[in-house]
Amino acid sequence: MTPLPHHDKKTEDSGLALSKELLDALAKFKEIELEDFELIAPELELIWEPGVAGQMMPKLKIPGLMAKPTALLQAAFMPPIQTYPGKIAEVKLGGTKGEGGTRGKSQIVGGETSPAFYTFESPLAHPPTITLDVFDMEVPLSKAVKMHVKEVIGDPAAWAKLAVEKFGADMVTVHLISIDPLLKDATPKDAVKTVEEVLQAVDVPLVIGGCGDPVKDANVFAEIAETFKGERFLLSSITQDMDVERCAKFAKKNGHAVLSFTPMDLNLARELNRRLYDFLAPEDIVMDLTTAALGYGLDYAFTNMERARIAGLMGDNELAHPMSSGTTNAWAAREAWLKMSAEWEPRELRGPLWEVTTALTLLLAGVDLFMMMHPAAVKTLKDVTNKLVSGSKADPSKYANWVSVKA
Numbered sequence: 001m002t003p004l005p006h007h008d009k010k011t012e013d014s015g016l017a018l019s020k021e022l023l024d025a026l027a028k029f030k031e032i033e034l035e036d037f038e039l040i041a042p043e044l045e046l047i048w049e050p051g052v053a054g055q056m057m058p059k060l061k062i063p064g065l066m067a068k069p070t071a072l073l074q075a076a077f078m079p080p081i082q083t084y085p086g087k088i089a090e091v092k093l094g095g096t097k098g099e100g101g102t103r104g105k106s107q108i109v110g111g112e113t114s115p116a117f118y119t120f121e122s123p124l125a126h127p128p129t130i131t132l133d134v135f136d137m138e139v140p141l142s143k144a145v146k147m148h149v150k151e152v153i154g155d156p157a158a159w160a161k162l163a164v165e166k167f168g169a170d171m172v173t174v175h176l177i178s179i180d181p182l183l184k185d186a187t188p189k190d191a192v193k194t195v196e197e198v199l200q201a202v203d204v205p206l207v208i209g210g211c212g213d214p215v216k217d218a219n220v221f222a223e224i225a226e227t228f229k230g231e232r233f234l235l236s237s238i239t240q241d242m243d244v245e246r247c248a249k250f251a252k253k254n255g256h257a258v259l260s261f262t263p264m265d266l267n268l269a270r271e272l273n274r275r276l277y278d279f280l281a282p283e284d285i286v287m288d289l290t291t292a293a294l295g296y297g298l299d300y301a302f303t304n305m306e307r308a309r310i311a312g313l314m315g316d317n318e319l320a321h322p323m324s325s326g327t328t329n330a331w332a333a334r335e336a337w338l339k340m341s342a343e344w345e346p347r348e349l350r351g352p353l354w355e356v357t358t359a360l361t362l363l364l365a366g367v368d369l370f371m372m373m374h375p376a377a378v379k380t381l382k383d384v385t386n387k388l389v390s391g392s393k394a395d396p397s398k399y400a401n402w403v404s405v406k407a
């Protein structure tokens with residue numbers, strides 16, 4: 001060991017006021033034990049070689065250092081409050097009798113001024129709306145869904161009535177599949193008749209869904225928009241490959257709203273919305289950014305929708321629209337309906353769980369309108385939403401020992 005330096009002027013300047021005798025003794029014996037020693041220092045820094053701390057700490061008797069805590073530190077928590085320069089547009093769906101329609105009540109989607117369920121920043125403008133799918137012809141359905149609607153398949157009016165009165169749907173989506181040129185190639189007049197039957201059966205707002213053919217859908221939407229002027233339908237959907245100007249004009253003329261549908265690309269969503277702005281107000285547009293369900297890229301769908309919502313709140317007007325989710329895309333994932341090994345069963349539960357997991361995930365991204373199918377999934381989403389907007393506080397004692405709790 002290198003001998004310690006002797007007492008000199010430099011040592012004094014460094015703050016060490018040790019006598020020459022003490023320094024000589026340290027140099028000679030390398031270790032000195034002091035008795036009745038007291039050190040007074042405003043700040044003290046101890047530097048030990050690795051391994052020494054474990055030997056020294058138990059021997060040190062520093063008041064308060066080794067005392068065991070008897071209670072948690074009490075501290076007030078104040079959630080960070082942020083204000084946002086933008087606001088999500090409000091879109092009213094369904095025209096009441098006083099507004100030129102026949103609906104019993106309207107549904108309003110959008111209007112948010114903060115992210116989803118940030119109720120500590122601002123109250124929720126409108127709770128999410130659920131619309132149930134109804135088809136105008138028989139289509140293949142999973143057994144888990146078909147068991148609930150088998151008596152009304154092929155009768156869209158009866159199916160819509162069941163969806164509202166038994167399953168609690170806020171709206172009904174009428175999928176006009178039969179107009180597909182590759183299926184029945186039903187005429188616009190046939191589609192009008194189907195919509196009229198559904199309107200007579202229920203008094204909730206309607207979403208009018210096409211078949212996916214850009215030309216046929218535009219023709220059918222035009223006929224329906226003109227026939228049911230004032231009903232304030234949501235025409236689902238308007239896409240880039242359609243005649244956007246024509247569709248926007250007949251929607252505006254007859255008082256309907258449109259669903260602006262784009263694949264998972266916010267730039268494409270902005271572009272389509274800009275084209276619609278030439279004819280429609282923001283209050284006439286709902287966005288569908290495409291739902292990749294659980295098993296199909298749910299994480300990407302969530303991120304895309306969350307980015308859109310935050311952008312809208314931060315002042316991006318082209319994305320400041322309510323969002324719709326085709327949540328029934330969950331049934332396209334084979335895990336939702338395919339017969340699988342025992343640990344995946346029963347299918348009757350797996351399917352609706354697949355749908356509601358998709359819905360609950362996108363609920364937190366800010367989705368305003370859910371297109372759904374299974375009644376159990378609908379009920380679960382409604383129950384969770386009601387709990388989130390009720391303002392009731394959770395009991396933390398129920399979850400304090402969640403790590404060690406046994407089922």
